[in-house]
Amino acid sequence: MITTDGYLYLVDRALDGMAATLTELGDELANARPGAAGTNSPYAIVTHCLGVMAFWGGQVVAGRDVTRDRAAEFEAAGPVAPLVERMRAVRERFGADVAGCAPEAPPKGEVPPKYRDTPIGAAQGVALLHVYEELAQHRGHLDLTRDVLLGRVEKTV
DSSP, X not given: OOOHHHHHHHHHHHHHHHHHHHHHHHHHHHTOOOSSTTOOOHXXXXXHHHHHHIIIIIIIITOOOOOOOHHHHTTOOOOHHHHHHHHHXXXXXXXXXXXXXXXXXXXXXXXXXXXXXXXXXXXXXXXXXXXXXXXXXXXXXXXXXXHHHTTOOOOOO
8 A cells, every 4th residue: 555665755754854853952942841741852752753663663563572661751851963863773773674564464573452452453564554653643742842942832812
């Protein structure tokens, strides 16, 4: 239904946009959290996305054991440049995982209980669509967070 190249093109667009937003914000704002309870910093949002890619591509699709601390992803902080470099490394590994995908085959690795009885847990291709779903969703969150941090939100009366 979609080629590997087409899929990775969309993944790259999401990641490139995230990298541009992080770079625009710089180290201080990339680690800031908007004032609302439960919000995440841009750094944490991107770190979470990289965890999603590594887990779903590596464990679920490729069958590697991937250790992931999902909660820690949302507490992550640090300088932007190494995170952008990490994005490149995760994307490279993810590309190899996608290339080895058998879209209609069941996952090679363990699927989280929440997804086992859903289409996401039934086929490698749907698991990869879930990764893109997460990237697209969080790219939007990242852009909104950037706008709030930069004071770009217009107030309406």
